[in-house]
Amino acid sequence: MSEAVANAINATEVGTTGPLTAEELHRIDAYWRAANYLSVGQIYLKDNPLLERPLTLEDVKPRLLGHWGTTPGLNFIYAHLNRLIRCRDLNMMYIIGPGHGGPGIVANTYLEGSYSEIYPHIEQNRDGIKRLFRQFSWPYGIPSHVAPETPGSIHEGGELGYALVHAFGAAFDNPDLIVACVVGDGEAETGPLATSWHSNKFLNPTTDGAVLPILHLNGYKIANPTILARIPHEELEDLMRGYGYEPFTLEGDDPARMHQMAARVFDAMFDRISAIQKAARKEGETQRPRWPMLILKTPKGWTGPKFVDGKPVENTWRAHQVPFSELREKPDHLRLLEDWMRSYKPEELFDAHGAFRAELAELAPKGRRRMGMNPHANGGLLLKPLRVPNFRDFAVKIEKRGAEDVESTRVLGRLLHGVMEANREHRNFRVVGPDETASNRIGDVITGTGKTWLSEVLPVDENLSPTGRVMEVLSEHMCQGWLEGYLLTGRHGFFSCYEAFIHIVDSMVNQHAKWLKVTRNIPWRKPIASLNYLLSSLVWRQDHNGFSHQDPGFIDHLLNKKADVVRIYLPPDANTLLSVADHCLRSRNYINLIVAGKQPAPQWLTIDEAISHCTTGVSAWQWASNDQGDPDVVMACCGDVPTMETLAAVMLLRERIPDIRVRVVNVIDLMALQPQSEHPHGLSDEEFDAIFTVDKPVIFAFHGYPWLIHRLTYRRHNHDNLHVRGYKEEGTTTTPFDMCVLNNIDRFQLTLDAIARVPRLVSQVEATQQWYSEQIQRHKLYVAENGDDLPEIRNWRWQQ
Numbered sequence: 001m002s003e004a005v006a007n008a009i010n011a012t013e014v015g016t017t018g019p020l021t022a023e024e025l026h027r028i029d030a031y032w033r034a035a036n037y038l039s040v041g042q043i044y045l046k047d048n049p050l051l052e053r054p055l056t057l058e059d060v061k062p063r064l065l066g067h068w069g070t071t072p073g074l075n076f077i078y079a080h081l082n083r084l085i086r087c088r089d090l091n092m093m094y095i096i097g098p099g100h101g102g103p104g105i106v107a108n109t110y111l112e113g114s115y116s117e118i119y120p121h122i123e124q125n126r127d128g129i130k131r132l133f134r135q136f137s138w139p140y141g142i143p144s145h146v147a148p149e150t151p152g153s154i155h156e157g158g159e160l161g162y163a164l165v166h167a168f169g170a171a172f173d174n175p176d177l178i179v180a181c182v183v184g185d186g187e188a189e190t191g192p193l194a195t196s197w198h199s200n201k202f203l204n205p206t207t208d209g210a211v212l213p214i215l216h217l218n219g220y221k222i223a224n225p226t227i228l229a230r231i232p233h234e235e236l237e238d239l240m241r242g243y244g245y246e247p248f249t250l251e252g253d254d255p256a257r258m259h260q261m262a263a264r265v266f267d268a269m270f271d272r273i274s275a276i277q278k279a280a281r282k283e284g285e286t287q288r289p290r291w292p293m294l295i296l297k298t299p300k301g302w303t304g305p306k307f308v309d310g311k312p313v314e315n316t317w318r319a320h321q322v323p324f325s326e327l328r329e330k331p332d333h334l335r336l337l338e339d340w341m342r343s344y345k346p347e348e349l350f351d352a353h354g355a356f357r358a359e360l361a362e363l364a365p366k367g368r369r370r371m372g373m374n375p376h377a378n379g380g381l382l383l384k385p386l387r388v389p390n391f392r393d394f395a396v397k398i399e400k401r402g403a404e405d406v407e408s409t410r411v412l413g414r415l416l417h418g419v420m421e422a423n424r425e426h427r428n429f430r431v432v433g434p435d436e437t438a439s440n441r442i443g444d445v446i447t448g449t450g451k452t453w454l455s456e457v458l459p460v461d462e463n464l465s466p467t468g469r470v471m472e473v474l475s476e477h478m479c480q481g482w483l484e485g486y487l488l489t490g491r492h493g494f495f496s497c498y499e500a501f502i503h504i505v506d507s508m509v510n511q512h513a514k515w516l517k518v519t520r521n522i523p524w525r526k527p528i529a530s531l532n533y534l535l536s537s538l539v540w541r542q543d544h545n546g547f548s549h550q551d552p553g554f555i556d557h558l559l560n561k562k563a564d565v566v567r568i569y570l571p572p573d574a575n576t577l578l579s580v581a582d583h584c585l586r587s588r589n590y591i592n593l594i595v596a597g598k599q600p601a602p603q604w605l606t607i608d609e610a611i612s613h614c615t616t617g618v619s620a621w622q623w624a625s626n627d628q629g630d631p632d633v634v635m636a637c638c639g640d641v642p643t644m645e646t647l648a649a650v651m652l653l654r655e656r657i658p659d660i661r662v663r664v665v666n667v668i669d670l671m672a673l674q675p676q677s678e679h680p681h682g683l684s685d686e687e688f689d690a691i692f693t694v695d696k697p698v699i700f701a702f703h704g705y706p707w708l709i710h711r712l713t714y715r716r717h718n719h720d721n722l723h724v725r726g727y728k729e730e731g732t733t734t735t736p737f738d739m740c741v742l743n744n745i746d747r748f749q750l751t752l753d754a755i756a757r758v759p760r761l762v763s764q765v766e767a768t769q770q771w772y773s774e775q776i777q778r779h780k781l782y783v784a785e786n787g788d789d790l791p792e793i794r795n796w797r798w799q800q
């Protein structure tokens with residue numbers, strides 16, 4: 001018999017005998033019925049919560065919102081996981097991919113008592129149930145999906161695809177934790193979910209916890225069948241086996257049989273998990289294990305109405321949301337609802353006061369073993385501060401400004417290595433990246449720890465290790481999802497990525513930003529470590545990759561998020577990068593974006609100057625300025641390449657106009673440009689005016705799309721005088737300086753811009769335009785002929 005068949009347990013093959021006694025079977029079924037009853041009640045009712053009188057239209061909500069179809073399956077699993085937690089004293093979390101099954105998790109956390117403990121007004125009685133029903137999908141009540149408000153969830157379940165990757169992120173470095181994770185069969189069609197199965201190649205059975213994937217094969221999505229439900233079952237099991245799992249199948253629709261079989265299958269799977277962990281932890285087994293996973297095949301909308309208006313509903317896509325509405329128009333629908341809810345026998349489930357009957361309530365685990373109360377699902381409770389070594393020890397010495405080139409990210413890599421070492425004992429810091437850790441030149445972080453790898457290793461490989469703490473996989477989705485799961489369960493991390501490709505996770509970042517925003521107003525959710533990005537391999541230096549790798553738009557994307565969640569830094573050199581990184585690694589509840597180049601580049605600030613520059617976020621660089629408080633022009637810059645071009649333009653300006661008074665301003669914290677009313681980092685108008693003046697031209701060279709600077713500053717006094725140069729989607733495979741020329745952010749252009757905008761230099765403009773054309777022509781010819789930048793550009797150095 002094949003392993004697949006051996007693991008398949010089919011409703012028709014097994015009777016109702018064992019492992020549950022008749023009493024246990026009755027009680028677990030009652031528990032499930034209670035959860036289903038409370039789920040339907042949340043979707044439909046605002047009054048008469050225990051059906052103590054005949055249902056009337058007044059009891060029904062005016063707007064029927066929610067998702068029924070997935071919920072009975074989720075509730076079924078919850079009841080059985082509770083049994084396992086109690087029998088085996090397990091430390092378990094529950095992540096549901098079909099997060100639209102929110103009413104099920106609310107119902108279960110209510111039944112186990114977590115909900116009332118966190119929200120005391122939702123009492124364990126008739127009034128409490130009424131409030132529980134009313135608040136669901138009600139204006140200013142609770143969302144219909146699992147969300148930060150939901151006890152036990154680390155998962156904003158509205159956007160499908162991230163459940164499994166979150167589950168693995170939670171399990172890493174939590175050897176005692178088991179994360180049960182439901183994957184919707186529709187959700188399984190998404191890109192992120194499809195790749196997430198591979199997370200099992202990164203899970204160490206000794207030092208990490210276990211993930212139990214449960215593929216919820218209810219057959220349908222919103223309006224269509226699912227792919228996985230319509231391929232031969234063997235093919236599906238082969239697929240899972242191909243991903244490296246040992247698939248178990250549980251199929252049926254008869255509740256009594258299903259409870260017996262579920263008890264048996266879950267026991268078998270948890271025996272497997274224990275055996276795998278024991279083999280690795282006690283017997284030194286080093287082979288990558290085949291972890292169990294469950295294919296749970298039950299009808300969508302199980303136990304709900306079978307037919308509505310003559311059409312089949314249970315076990316079809318019609319069960320997805322609210323199986324029937326039009327209660328006001330169609331009197332038989334009211335009856336249908338009452339019959340459906342009474343089929344769960346509420347009078348057997350709740351006592352005369354509406355409290356869940358004690359003999360059923362005791363099926364739930366106790367205290368922190370309840371899945372709604374597992375502290376890992378409120379990671380801030382467990383968060384230990386990250387130990388960050390003194391970043392000054394990693395500083396670049398500045399003998400002469402701009403004299404020596406350094407790869408800034410390489411310096412950061414040394415700091416990250418220090419962080420990794422300092423927290424080795426706590427095992428609470430990981431670095432993720434899509435195969436770019438070395439390419440982004442932070443590779444020093446790998447030294448000593450290695451890169452997580454539990455698959456085959458060949459002699460040619462370097463630094464792969466089952467205990468590695470740097471995680472590389474060519475999936476930005478997995479990097480993002482693992483890190484989110486890791487942070488949400490109370491640990492720290494860092495994500496380095498090519499600038500252009502971070503867009504792949506735009507949508508995931510949206511969801512994480514929403515989570516952080518909402519948790520700000522939930523007192524019981526404790527702050528978690530920030531999500532830190534380093535974007536390198538930047539738009540300006542894609543010498544061999546070209547246009548496909550040129551896109552600085554992630555900054556624009558993040559800027560749409562709530563001001564109290566997002567921070568964006570563009571350090572112009574290594575010392576500022578160190579100071580920014582130190583700040584980000586220690587911070588809480590933010591999304592920190594650091595944009596920094598990896599190519600050898602001039603260094604400007606001593607470490608003390610860097611710290612004070614980072615503290616204000618924007619400052620005039622006195623050493624590069626000669627304005628004596630009254631500039632002709634402000635030359636502003638943000639980003640490493642724009643900073644270099646600006647300083648080169650300042651030298652050209654002085655050559656051409658010896659008495660020109662220039663103020664050089666560098667912006668490292670983009671948010672400082674916004675008004676104070678919009679962002680906590682925003683400069684006051686007085687501070688802004690003191691730096692940018694109220695009436696002098698400002699030539700602003702920006703790393704990203706230029707209109708972003710206008711968006712940030714449009715309310716500032718001197719906005720009409722602000723002229724921004726940045727990336728305007730002119731890219732190709734060309735020399736570094738030619739990229740600047742193509743986008744008009746080069747030193748010649750900035751010089752021309754400055755002279756053209758200073759009123760007293762009007763007589764110089766024509767000659768400067770002529771000069772500009774000559775320089776550009778010279779540059780173009782040289783580049784075309786020699787394939788490299790002019791020597792004076794390549795060898796340029798800052799001179800005081």
Ligand SMILES: Cc1ncc(C[n+]2csc(CCOP(=O)(O)OP(=O)(O)O)c2C)c(N)n1
Pocket residue numbers: 069070098100158159160161183184185186187188190216218219220221222226300320
């Ligand atoms: C990324 C994403 N795309 C589309 C949707 C809209 N949507 C909500 S539920 C759903 C169907 C989900 O089907 P499945 O995963 O099988 O869940 P279940 O059957 O358990 O409800 C879709 C397409 C979404 N929430 N997220």
Ligand SMILES: [Mg+2]
Pocket residue numbers: 184185186216217218219220221226300
């Ligand atoms: Mg489905």
